[in-house]
Amino acid sequence: MSATTLATVPPLPRRHARVPTLVAVAMAWIVAMLAVALLAETIRPYGITALDLRARLTPPVGFGGTARHLLGTDELGRDVLSRLIVSIRISLLIAFGATVIAATVGTTLGFLAAHFRGWVEQLVLMLIDFQASMPFLILALSVLAFFGNSLPLFVALMGLYGWERHARIARGLAIAANAQGYAAAVRQLGASPLRIYLRHVLPNIASTLIVSATLSFPEVVLLESGLSFLGLGVQPPMTSLGNMVGYGREYLTRAPWILLAPSAAIVLTTLSVSLLGDWLRDRLDPTLT
């Protein structure tokens, strides 16, 4: 009996370790958030500006509310669930867009600095120092004051946040790779700089960059919240997670659900992204299996 059992046990797959439960949950949450963001217009029960004045400040279901407003309503009688769904869409768009822009710009500038050295590197380092020493809120404030506010501009502006960290990491790691080891070896084989950086250096340092990106993702969400709270971010009647938190702050004691629902979404999403990034970093490394 035992012999047959042993014989039928399949050999362990060499590099396909099981996905840890926590990471699976995080993945599921991110997928759910993405689905919500994509389907926001069809799954929201009410319009985000639809008022239900007779059901103002209704608590969520289970706390004395009714099934008509699952997560309750705010003081104008707007459905919190509907607003949350649309907020997730806007905030994810801003956070993902900004993170991708920051990572792309930062990595490109970092590689340019590492490749050309000399005055190009000095220029990039100067830009990095400028960005790092400038309070980003003030920069954002002046840009938004001069150019007005639109969603594409806001995403692009948020993309300026955190690029300097990517640039520093990319430059440092690329210089290290060029000085010794594989990049020098590939250069010696006659490869073009583009091939060295895209095919060899980038995949090798991607793990670090991914972790850096997952760190800046929550920061962008929080920054967006801060700017929206100051009235410079997403403008009403449009809504975002930060906008909702800022708005719900005034009702914290009387109607905490207005603030808690978007806060929970921020915390869970940023935590999931961090967990996923951490796991990805390990998975992308063939020497750690």
Place this chain on the structure above:
Amino acid sequence: MTDLLELAGVSRVYASRRGLIGRAVAVRAVDDVSLRLAAGRTLGIVGESGCGKSTTGRLALGLERPDQGIVRFEGEPMPAPGSPVWRRLRARMQLVYQDPLGAMDRRLTIATQIEEPLVIHDIGNAAERRDRVAALLRDVGLRPDHAARHPHELSGGQRQRAVLARALATDPALLVCDEPVSALDVSIQAQVVNMLTDLQQARGIAMLFISHDLKVVRQVSHEVAVMYLGRTVEQGDPEAIFADPVHPYSRALVSAIPVPGARRRERIVLTGDPPNPADRPKGCAFHPRCPVAVAACRVETPALQTLPDGREVACHLAPGTIRKAA
């Protein structure tokens, strides 16, 4: 017939800064070195660490530009590193590294990396490249199933074989081996060295073999150059140099080779400070450690002189060039 590789009076100077506010000090890593290497031959370069062996190798490959002198490959001056001509020339000359793990991309499989030079230099189509990789693996003694592995899944010797296969992929005319076996076990060293000489004979590759291991250099080289502090101190036939070294530094090096079975010979142990290329002694660089130094050695830098047997030696006291101490 022109030489495949010629280094004519090359020097390479690095600026090194000491401390936070120290002035930059010029370090002459390589100082007025001239070498010639014909196709299919092996030139061994020996010397202790910091003597400029590796820099000489990098200069020969054109990875660095000499501050003085000129490097010619097949009669043509070496193009500037990174230029398109230089990149194309990589197919004709390759480097074998001391640390094979560091020289390979740990994210790519062995086959991908061996194929890479063929892709870079646009040699053959996908099927031909696959066949070539299989043939190269066979030539360096790796099994076909090693192709799908990653570098960290191979042993040190197998990795060095893979690096060698990558270097040989484009059929280079010149191979610079920078301490290729120093990181390997002695038993593996012998295998790799034998494979290297077999491949060299089969393909007619010229080799610049850089090592501090005199036994290995003696085994593979047709000619040997002994370097001390960036300069060639003795150069010539390996049998002559190892049997009867003329320069006091070569004598000390050769006396340090362990001889199995033999009673211990006289062992010359060098005293004095180890050499510092940033603070080169005046005159002959070796005189502070030289057991037979005379007054002239402190003043005048000896030039390379040809001995009757064809060897070149840079020493005031070499036979035939003996000069009375002032």
